[in-house]
Amino acid sequence: MSKLPMDVITDVCYRLPVKTLVRFKSLSKPCCSIIDDPEFIRAHLNRSNRTRSNLNIILRGLHLYSVEFDALDTAIPLEYPLSNGAGTEAFGSCNGLLALRMTEKSLALYNPSTREFRRLPVSQIDPPPGESCKSGYVFYGFGQDVKTDDYKVVRMAQFNKDDEEDDEGYFFDYEVKVYSLKNDSWRKITELPHYLRFMFQFFYHLLHRRGYGVLAGGVLHWVMPPRIELGMRTSRIVGFDLTTEKFVKVPQPECADRNYLLDVAALDGCLCAVCNYNQEFVDVWVMKEYGMKESWTRLLSVQKTRAINALTFLRPLAYSKYRDKVLLEINNQKFIWYDLQSKKMRSVKIGGSSTSFGAEVYVGSLVPIEDRKRVENQKQNEREEQKKRNRKKRDDFLSQGFKLVL
């Protein structure tokens, strides 16, 4: 019986799905070390992204469902600890980690592939005196600070004046806080740009989960819709840089016709501008080089059809395995494959989930939430402390009981 060398076994492991690798930790201690190794985990993730494998789609409705991207047929309920029925939202995904919101006070990070779950510490929302934060006015984003390999959650709470009768006032106070997984703590952002005060429009952002930041190029993005009454005729894209923790302005594509409703999305890590022209047709642009205005390229254009006679919302999700098609979510109801060559569209039926959903792509990965080294060191320290206490107990006993001088 031939025996394969460890580097061949490692190469085979790169190609295995996460559930298999979690099981294969039981093969032997050397195998477990390989699978737990941060370098292996990173290479496995990179390979998944490069070859477009281990991809899944989260369907967010009343409940959360997950469907494998390769098969795209049946959605299965996403199980996680503390699932207490309806209402959990997944507001972001990055490198296989999902950010979940059960309530404003109950946020968590979850890796559905390894089933590792971790609650975030609670951070109060502190409105200034005379103001309050109403439900529906809190917005979130989740992503990775690539520079420090840290995962961060951004929370923006908008405050309304208590005695204001008009709900759609123009100027709002904000609180922006950032949670860092590495520090396991929240930090308030003190420098807020002035335009934030009129960024969020209640109806625009509450629909289609537009309150969740879109991650691309290490930056979380939201759209600031036009405010004609304030002299802003076009939408703007606002970004929050996860490394510098500052707000940045992001260049938009130059479209000949500017009468569109703007949405942002991410496709294969690149920022997309989804331009909706009166629900009749939608153009999707991709910024091929992050931050470079000239690199905005129109990728595809979708017209309304007899089957879909109004395009209320369109989100590009992912390229097909060979990059010849793009999977689109339309009207929070349908999945469509758009063929980039033939420009034809084909509907996809996914069974098992609710009829209305917002979709998001996530990659299955071994990325850990707990810092294993820190946990190991903590356990080691605890063992040392326990040993010390035992030794002291024994010494006390001996010296008192037998009147020994030690």
Added chain:
Amino acid sequence: MSMAAVETKKITLRTADNHEFEVEEAIAMEFSTIKTFFDENPDASEDTIPLPNVTSKCLSAIIEYCKSHLAFRARETSSSIDEQVRTYDEEFVKARDNESLKELILAANYLNIKALLDMLNQAVADRIKNKSVEYVRRFFGLENDYTPEEEAAIRAENEWAFEGVDPDDD
């Protein structure tokens, strides 16, 4: 080196079981181990190269694979060619049992034929991804160095990963 364009250079390889194979230079150059050897010893091209770690059964299959892939590469790239390559690779692996697959991997690893090794490793991954821990230990020849308590603990921690596994058929 002959000036005539018709004559293609041939390299002789001798396997572990003492069979000699004459292969075209282009094919021998697919074996990075051999290519490196010739790059460093340009006068050695007339000699027979010994391959003590490769059986004739393996070498013959590997030569077939390299020949076919060279032919595919000579044609213009298109999605139908890609499809044909995929089908060829599937057929190449399908009928082989685990032992034969492992022997090919060891040979491809020794001869350093990256594309073939990638393809074979992927085939192994596809074969074992739903298999039990015991099956894969046997497949890889791994020794279980966990104590019974350790193994029970690690299994309990990841119980869900053990669901839906294929029953062992070996």
